[in-house]
Amino acid sequence: MVCEIICVGTELLLGSIVNTNAAFISERLSGMGVSLYKQTVVGDNAIRIKDALQAAFQSADLVVMSGGLGPTQDDITKEAACNFFEQEMILHEPSLERLKTYFNDRPISKFNLKQAMFPKEAIVIDNNNGTAPGAILQKDKKRIVLLPGPPNELHPMFEKVCKILSGYQRGIFLSKELKMFGIGESYMVEIIEDIIDSQTNPTIAPYAGDGEVKLRLTASADTEAEALSKILPVEQQIRERLGQYIYGTNDDTLESVVVDKLVKCSLTLSLAESCTGGLLASTIVDIPGASETFRGGLITYSNEEKINRLQIDEKLFEQYGAVSSQVAEAMASAVCTAIGTNVSLSTTGIAGPGGGTAEKPVGTVFIGLCYNGQTTWKQFFFKGNRKKIRTRTVKAALKMLLDRIDSDNNSD
């Protein structure tokens, strides 16, 4: 299958919202082995939508559209698509029933009623989070997928669409992602270049972003089990060389893996943050169930707070400065004791834009770790702006803790 994506909406076109739908749809489809040629954004304009469809079907046999399925007169994507395929719309009774339930049997306006209209050939996709159902239209060997614009409605509906689309493909495509931190994309590719070059099934695609890298292994086969059996030995080969950087797979995040392992090992966590200023705690608390391991944190942003709250010896600041391995270790050790946990992390660094020196330039960060009474530290030099330096520090701290838990459990 060759696919193009057309996102419809004046807010997208004028830049008032960022087009996350195109990325979401593209990533899912490319994972299924669908070829992607182009993404287009047009406004809610019948002529532009028609032009975009015409252009897309010159090379594609599948067009996925998002946006413009709402109840107002501006919303014309479905009408434009049906016009393009010369298909008439009739009332789709099951969708009307769902609308009635949605509106709790209050009267349904003619505007909402139009959302229940579809060509009789269409496959209608239910929407559990809004009033606009989606659809797959089909004519000859061409298909148009219609989805609403709000991501929380589109995401679950697109999963259903993918299941249907994979039925049109010969065989199935299965993807597995290996997620890594602590290695750059080009160095990662260098290490496994021979594996990448020698593999055609599964294919191996590297991705980078936000300081992390990942490899997506995509196998095609007749069954899921067969696809998995093609992926596993290649995954094994990759793990032998890159295992130390791989922290998880697929939907795992550094913070979800950390929280998961802390809970499994019955470890409790506290934090003492300076340069990250609460971002490390906030990242942990983002994970539902974090309260099973996370007790609390101290944001000791000023030196006085480090001294008063954590009882760190003032001499350390005079002798080594607040951004030093000595202060990082003292912070980690003190917060463990103060809050009474098995494990703690601390951060102290220069996030910029000011505060850098020749000896300790902007981006200098020390991370302290206290683990069952043993304290260690690591130094990093991160590049980028204030936000980037703080985000990298959080990820580095999580990875440092993860490695410690893993080595502890492997040595058992």
Next chain:
Amino acid sequence: MVCEIICVGTELLLGSIVNTNAAFISERLSGMGVSLYKQTVVGDNAIRIKDALQAAFQSADLVVMSGGLGPTQDDITKEAACNFFEQEMILHEPSLERLKTYFNDRPISKFNLKQAMFPKEAIVIDNNNGTAPGAILQKDKKRIVLLPGPPNELHPMFEKVCKILSGYQRGIFLSKELKMFGIGESYMVEIIEDIIDSQTNPTIAPYAGDGEVKLRLTASADTEAEALSKILPVEQQIRERLGQYIYGTNDDTLESVVVDKLVKCSLTLSLAESCTGGLLASTIVDIPGASETFRGGLITYSNEEKINRLQIDEKLFEQYGAVSSQVAEAMASAVCTAIGTNVSLSTTGIAGPGGGTAEKPVGTVFIGLCYNGQTTWKQFFFKGNRKKIRTRTVKAALKMLLDRIDSDNNSD
């Protein structure tokens, strides 16, 4: 001017990164009064880039392209654009000099050298954050703007481009944004519908996102002073009705305005966070210079931490629960005393997905504020997932503090 945007890059096309550049460019251009017809994303493929340029120039006289200016063989956007305009590239000496400085006089590879090649008719745009200069190419009355893909390089370069482009426009367009929190988009529009309908210069466009709303006033005139004189009386009219929600203009954020006002009023800030778990502190620390007002914070995630760290009376928990106005007030008051600041904020709430009850459902949040010894609180019910509830709590807390500072200064 009529503009189309073409973003080039396989990572965009396959969805491994979200296209924030298109939104950024679109928003800036539409603010300048440029008409936008289409955004396109294509891979690093000479034929597709040429097709996209051809299609774009059927209706546009300006095409802004991002991505594909890097040093590798994959990066072919500049070459494709020059081919399209049939312009030859020669070495651009000033860019070569900049590259030499960038590489600290280490030898420059032939790959990087190609980044200093441009048609002699081009206006070259310096890049202070990377090796790829941008350019404005021109042929007859058509223009192509070339910009690198990384947002931190593109943003400042595009500001320079906008200045040059505005010179090609008849008259100028000036925009001013009024930023609001605490009101929904549809209610805001309702309140000022008559003003919006009666205005053609400036135009008034509402935008919503991330729990905030904004109005963009765009005036066209011969000079900046004239445009401003058209905007000001309309802004005044709007402020009379919506003033209580407006926290700032243009690049202001809630956190930047809060930090700014705290510093100006010589107030010091501390935080006690439960449900936000460090997100409030982290949002404050994001602002460079936050250390001038922010001293530190306590993330008292568990009840034990609230009791031990903040010495909150255990009876409050038994009588009212951890998520209550009483605990919020006690947290705010205690952290002010503990850290020794004039001002503090506290948060306690149920961010979900678990933990909700009939009486206190998921989304119930109490925010405490201690301001020069006086303690107050507010209750909120936020909708959405864990992330959304925590983000809204942070914004609501910042707005609550802002209102307090303003009322304090107005009553002087």
